[in-house]
Amino acid sequence: MAANNRPSVQDVARLAGVAIGTVSNVLNNPDKVRSETIEKVNAAIAQLGFVRNDAARQLKAGKSQTVGLVVLDSTNPFFGQLARGAEDFAMEQGYSLILGNSGNDELRERKYLNLFEQQRMAGVLVSPVGEPGPLVTELQGKGLNVVLVDAQAEEALCCSVGVDDVSGGRAAANHLLQQGRRRLAFVGGPLSTKQVAERLHGAKEAVSGYADVTLNVMQTTAMTVLAGRAIGEEILALPNAQRPDAIFAANDLLAVGLLQALVYKNQVQVPGEIAIIGYDDIDFAETAIVPLSSIRQPAEAIGATALQLLVDEIDNTTTHAHRHVMFQPELVVRASTLAPTN
Amino acid sequence: MAANNRPSVQDVARLAGVAIGTVSNVLNNPDKVRSETIEKVNAAIAQLGFVRNDAARQLKAGKSQTVGLVVLDSTNPFFGQLARGAEDFAMEQGYSLILGNSGNDELRERKYLNLFEQQRMAGVLVSPVGEPGPLVTELQGKGLNVVLVDAQAEEALCCSVGVDDVSGGRAAANHLLQQGRRRLAFVGGPLSTKQVAERLHGAKEAVSGYADVTLNVMQTTAMTVLAGRAIGEEILALPNAQRPDAIFAANDLLAVGLLQALVYKNQVQVPGEIAIIGYDDIDFAETAIVPLSSIRQPAEAIGATALQLLVDEIDNTTTHAHRHVMFQPELVVRASTLAPTN
DNA sequence: TCTCAGTATTGAATCGTTTCAAAAGACTAT
């Protein structure tokens, strides 16, 4: 079914009775062509069903009009929104966006970046799995424009758009403390993920002023609903006295999983016995079984801003100066952390 | 920072002291090259940091190793999962997947498909906004392999992977009827979306046997949480007697929005006064403020299967016969439709 | 009619791979 004889500019030129270069001009510099000629050429294009071959165009141009985005977890609505923000802005700017999902796996991340290199992408947006420094240096060495999203680069290495995770973690923990909670638990992981580590760091800072407060770190290997549910069941298995009275989940998916496990059959009162706060404020936090307090991040704005920085770097390679945009997260209080009735 | 002098096979050949064709063979047919030579070439590749230019490769090959996917709404977790299923399978098969989001807008759909054509993609997966027939014929005419996802094509036009939406709609309505509900409402739209129309069709079938049952169709222009909330507020504005006693929402996002509006401040008891059932059974249905009954679709399997059919069509162009895979949806009952206490 | 300036068109060269017929090398058997 796939006969491989798509018409080329050659065919169009022949049919329209003009030169090959004229066809190209009709496509790219129509103001340099007499309107009569334009019409002739367009007629031929329509008649043949000609579609420009992007591979040839790119080959000549040396780089593509496509940018890549690698996210940590595409099933997390936070990254979904981030991608949407980037995609919309990209399309507006005449770029297209190809999305890769690393699933927090360095191997997959690498695979996508290799692919992007081979495609000579105009640039890439990366939310890196591991330490960003060496990765960025390597990619830049290969001539790729890189912008880090949801991560911070050292100094003037490259542009980055992030959210202050330490501050977000501090805000979450402070809120729990203000609600009178004293036996906190932090759920999230792996700690090698910078975002997780920093949120924990912020929480530790908040707690450090209180002598009577404990912060128990419960590590997970993934940040999914399933992982949250597993930890929830661990907590259920603990004797009452050893259970935390508040949980700070490193993202909303974990928090939702915790809710599923804890609230099922009313085994645990939330927030009565255990208060829960999540992170990201995804759409579903508000509609959770107990409406979920969370730390809101402006996901779409992050994506759009990152793309803006990347486009600036691409267009003004020489004058471009690397910038670091840092958004501030925002505490959103809902029922899951309010009104302790115990 | 983006010096445009990436090394080419030429450079590699020169450095390794071999011919250009030999380098190509090392990359593509290593078994035809003496192992000593392979090592020489690989050393040169490493030394120069050579990365193959995919545009040139594609130009020569005539088509790419990439497949495109256009979904109706990338922020809907159902499509997120579907994309993941397709992506995983694609990577396994040595293809990469580029994702486009039409947002139920034919113009955007068209834009992505044009892009995919220009890139001479090996094939595309489309969840079409409008009538699939003409679109498919047109794309095939241009030499693209097409597989419809979450949609059905007439006869032997092309492969398709879908879910029986009529049966799903019937199951949802039947369940509500069995719970003793009589004043049903269907929320969803636009009805030009085939999935929505068929779910409604199924519901009408289920209702048609009952003389005392009404089915009120409340159309929306989008299938988002926000649209659901808006309809919920419309319902709140109705006098009690005119309110439905059960709502079938055409997807879970709408259902979640309805819950937000209705349950807020306990204005309406769910399921006491109004039962609600959604569609898709996304992860968040289970954790909704009232755990949401839904119709489950095997999203990842749909994506993976679609890609499998596409790859088969690509690889065995001549022997390939179009197939239609139809999954059966499954009723998942949770609190939002159980135990009417009125 | 001829020149000049401006506009419109031409087409060969180019991008970096892959392909493939032909040439070169390696080896065996005579």
Added chain:
DNA sequence: ATAGTCTTTTGAAACGATTCAATACTGAGA
């Protein structure tokens, strides 16, 4: 040594769009 096989290497041609210097038009003014 020589012919005959088989393996390895070679390098020009091709893919299809863009570029740009060269050429061909056009019309105004002398």
